[in-house]
Amino acid sequence: MLFKDPICEQGFQADDGLILSQPLLLELEELLPVPASAGFWLHDSTCPSEKIFTPDQLKKLQAWYSKADQEKACLPAVLKDLLVIPLGTAQDENIFLVVFDVDPAVLRKMAQEWLIELQKKIIQRFCSIRQIYTDPDTAFYNRRALTLLLATEPCQRTLFLIATVPATRTLAGNSQKTHQVNALLRSLIEEPLFSLGHGLFAAVCNISNRSACLDFSHRLIARLKREGLRRVHIGFSSLSNTYSPQETLHRCQLILAEAERRGPYSLCDEAFFVRKEQHPFALPKPQLIRELQKKWRRLDQFGLLLVSLAQEQGTQKKQNKHKAPTCPDLNPFLPASSSSHQINPYEQLILLPERSLAHLKKEAQELRQKITEHTELLPSIGFCHWPTVGTNKTDCIRSCRKAILHASFYPKGAVVAFNALSYNVSGDLYFDEGDYKQAIREYKAGLRIRPGDVNLLNSLGVALAEINRHREAEACFSQVLQQEPKNYMALINKGMSCRLLGRPDEAISCFEQGIDCEEHEHQASIELYLQLGKLYCLMENFAKAVSLLQEWKERNGEPSEFIFFRLSGEAFMGAGKHHEAIKALQRSLQIYPQNADSQSMLGLLYVLEDQGVEVGLSLCDRAITADSGDALHLYRRAQALHHLGRHTEALENVKASLKLQKNNEQTLLLRAILYEELGSLRRAQQGFQRIVSLKKSTEIPKKEALAGLARIAARMRISSQS
Incomplete structure (x- = not known):
């Protein structure tokens, strides 16, 4: 055979x-x-x-x-x-x-x-x-295996489709990034993964609660975004016996397509299919809208009230003792000029012609009191006054629904007027659903009513950042800080935007001011520590990075995210604490074995600490193979070879690194040192001089370059005298 x-x-x-x-x-x-x-x-x-x-x-x-x-x-x-x-x-x-x-x-x-x-x-x-049933490129299960799993008993599970687009432009780079995403997903998701081709993955998770699914999706997008993916989209749908496996997968693909339309980092769920009928801001039936249009057609101003027993209904369903209450006949409690319109058994719209806003609020409170006294029910009432900035007459119905959602944040039976804060609440709903573009429209509409509102500006900035409009987001946070210089959320969010805009000094300043705020004790997240730690390492302030990450560890214990240990390893290595760096990087690779940064740093440390030259160089080679587009891996291998006295090989790696990143001062410094040790004094002198002349040269490399120039000048004098 x-x-x-x-x-x-x-x-x-x-x-x-x-x-x-x-x-x-x-x-x-x-x-x-x-x-x-x-x-x-x-x-x-x-x-x-x-x-x-x-x-x-x-x-x-x-x-x-x-x-x-x-x-x-x-x-x-x-x-x-x-x-x-x-x-x-x-x-x-x-x-x-x-x-x-x-x-x-x-x-x-x-x-x-x-x-x-x-x-x-x-x-x-x-x-x-x-x-x-396995995809040969990723070693994940394939579409055939997913169909088999979907055909089994649903058992309170949810299907997630995850679409990823690496931020690379070459075929080789795209292939490498795809393999990195495969390894990263394996470290982030415990359930079996399915590869459907072209950067599309699936997972069937044992969670069915919608809020838990949304939380899982938001965290997954944030982690993938942090790893440099250009676009990440997630669509999810709960499994049921209603649809066949093929129909279930097709529905989830339609949901994913909607997520792709929402922005570069967005999500969508099966509520997309029923949003017209069951969305919190859905309009009533067309016939009811036509009835209202006839009544408000020639009015210069009016009030619209939505009386809702949704909270009462939810309470009765939980208790499961009595039939859920329905909205009573409200006509006996209303003025003669008003009209009542039933939306469903739990909601009624009431039109009050020619009312001012002050009069409308008073009547809404009186109506709630009458209903409570005569029926022992405690309805919530949301009302809207027309004309309102940026709202047409039909939008008033949605505005009442937004006011009802706003009322859900207060004790049962609240009477709430539609205002700028209602737009903040509705925008937050769209934001949680992953519809960032609609959330932006809601926040902007709120700012038209109340320009300069701090909460709306903060919310708008966060939503803009989610779709990569960081300049506009930074401008929103700056407006907040002009009014409230110690606003914690604005400081942290502005720091995030400044970092992504390539302004590390401003980002560090914002983060450090945020840490000094009182709110930091209660609201501090690991993301702040990771971002600031990354910036400290970028600016070669390794001692501060070590102190910062150790502070998080002492306050909250060791996190489960590999990036914490990778950053700790980089900080310890930069601070000269090699043994601590090795432990941190080994822990990082236990969580995410294919992380190229951890591999190359650990490989260099193994060589520097004589803990296995071959193993160390092998780790550096694996990092270069996994991510050949990162100049740092080549630089670290060159450092290892330089330590071993293999200067010619080290110089080749340095040259390859500089092709990818021309003005990296550490790599330029190592090249000049290698030329000096190989006896090419003129080239070494030119290399040191280039570092000194760099506009953004940091203190330590510049100091070492000046020392190198002094050494070469001395050697040249001795050579000329002899």
């Missing part, structure tokens, strides 16, 4: 038994010598696959596993009427194929040698089938 059956490099995994159980068990029927039933046991009581086993069978399996040592747990075993075949080929993978519904007498006749051969054959065939 010319070719052997392919075996996946990763071997058989625990997730394979969950996702690929259907094709694997069909294949098993051909391998077993007798008819039998079978299933996968993962030694996890929460696993859905264990439902096929009886309590007695599970008890036998648990008893065998608890008594078996590590060696025996890897060999097939006959437990009376059960045949247990271990399949885990990866480290710490406890997955077993359990065969049952077989005559115990037949099982007793199976020799151990034959069972071991059967085990090898099953693992080989299963791994071959696994390749059919």
